[in-house]
Amino acid sequence: MSETESTLRCDLGDFAYGTWRLLDEDTPPSADALADRLRRCLEAGIEVLDTAEIYGRYRVEEAIGSALMTDPELRGAFKIVTKAGIDVPSDEKAHASIPQYDATGANLVRCAEKSLRLLGVDTLDLFLVHRPDWLTHPEDTASGLQRLLDEGKVRHVGVSNYTIHQFATLDKLLDGRLATNQVEFSPLCMDPLYDGVFDQCLQSRVRPMAWSPLGGGSLFSDREGAAQRLRAKLEDLSPKYGDAPIDALVYAWILATPARPMVILGTNKVERVASGMKASGIALEREDWYAIWEAAQGKSVP
Numbered sequence: 001m002s003e004t005e006s007t008l009r010c011d012l013g014d015f016a017y018g019t020w021r022l023l024d025e026d027t028p029p030s031a032d033a034l035a036d037r038l039r040r041c042l043e044a045g046i047e048v049l050d051t052a053e054i055y056g057r058y059r060v061e062e063a064i065g066s067a068l069m070t071d072p073e074l075r076g077a078f079k080i081v082t083k084a085g086i087d088v089p090s091d092e093k094a095h096a097s098i099p100q101y102d103a104t105g106a107n108l109v110r111c112a113e114k115s116l117r118l119l120g121v122d123t124l125d126l127f128l129v130h131r132p133d134w135l136t137h138p139e140d141t142a143s144g145l146q147r148l149l150d151e152g153k154v155r156h157v158g159v160s161n162y163t164i165h166q167f168a169t170l171d172k173l174l175d176g177r178l179a180t181n182q183v184e185f186s187p188l189c190m191d192p193l194y195d196g197v198f199d200q201c202l203q204s205r206v207r208p209m210a211w212s213p214l215g216g217g218s219l220f221s222d223r224e225g226a227a228q229r230l231r232a233k234l235e236d237l238s239p240k241y242g243d244a245p246i247d248a249l250v251y252a253w254i255l256a257t258p259a260r261p262m263v264i265l266g267t268n269k270v271e272r273v274a275s276g277m278k279a280s281g282i283a284l285e286r287e288d289w290y291a292i293w294e295a296a297q298g299k300s301v302p
């Protein structure tokens with residue numbers, strides 16, 4: 001481990017299993033089937049679960065909790081990241097007639113306590129404000145996060161989809177305790193390379209997390225444009241990297257950037273988890289990293 005890595009505020013590793021789409025299948029997995037899938041994630045080397053209060057219309061945390069409860073060893077094996085602060089019309093959020101954000105301290109504390117109960121764990125490893133709430137004063141948000149830290153209900157706190165200024169403001173109020181900014185990042189969405197988010201992470205010794213690393217699946221489904229060019233380039237490069245699957249090449253591309261964003265896999269097909277993890281052994285050559293950039297952007301670097 002390099003000196004830089006050892007001084008990160010929090011480092012949960014290179015990969016997490018994302019659970020946004022967990023209940024999207026026609027037949028959602030039973031607790032036993034999900035426990036089995038989680039065991040396969042562990043075998044593949046993934047020890048972090050990324051979830052959120054809102055996933056599956058407020059049902060995913062409960063599903064994960066039921067799976068973890070089938071096997072205490074499984075429950076102890078995973079670190080859990082969850083998020084809160086999005087309210088959409090539902091039985092769960094009867095007050096909401098339209099989608100809205102709520103990052104008040106009181107709501108964050110209430111949500112974290114509910115997550116602990118649904119997931120069946122004593123502590124959340126990382127608790128994130130899901131999206132910036134323009135209506136809540138950051139002091140209010142900070143007070144809720146601080147309370148969760150003080151009470152030992154969460155080990156680390158962070159944010160998701162925050163601008164650099166929103167991050168800096170909240171981080172200052174928390175005396176530099178924000179542990180991550182979880183943002184969209186992939187060859188199909190390079191914003192954090194340009195908007196300062198990754199530079200801020202490097203400066204603050206914070207490891208970002210990358211959501212939708214495959215563009216939410218558009219890398220495979222789009223028949224034209226950036227995704228099609230990117231697929232062709234990745235297929236072209238694959239033999240050079242031991243016939244690596246193209247998703248693994250994309251994860252390696254993400255991990256090659258200096259902030260080393262943790263990659264959150266989003267597949268419901270567990271065999272894709274194992275093949276994607278081949279990224280761990282791939283060190284992309286500089287020229288190939290830029291060739292992927294070029295294919296995605298459809299132009300040479302300026």
Ligand SMILES: NC(=O)c1ccc[n+]([C@@H]2O[C@H](COP(=O)([O-])OP(=O)(O)OC[C@H]3O[C@@H](n4cnc5c(N)ncnc54)[C@H](OP(=O)(O)O)[C@@H]3O)[C@@H](O)[C@H]2O)c1
Pocket residue numbers: 017018019020021050051130160161182183210211212213214215216217218220247264265266267268269272
């Ligand atoms: N903080 C935030 O605001 C935020 C927002 C979005 C997501 N997230 C987190 O990030 C995680 C990952 O996001 P994501 O689900 O959008 O990730 P993604 O990996 O970009 O997209 C996943 C989609 O790609 C498909 N896919 C994956 N590999 C494939 C392959 N080899 N061939 C064809 N299709 C393939 C999957 O289908 P199959 O299931 O069929 O493989 C799935 O529908 C989420 O689960 C969630 O935890 C966070």
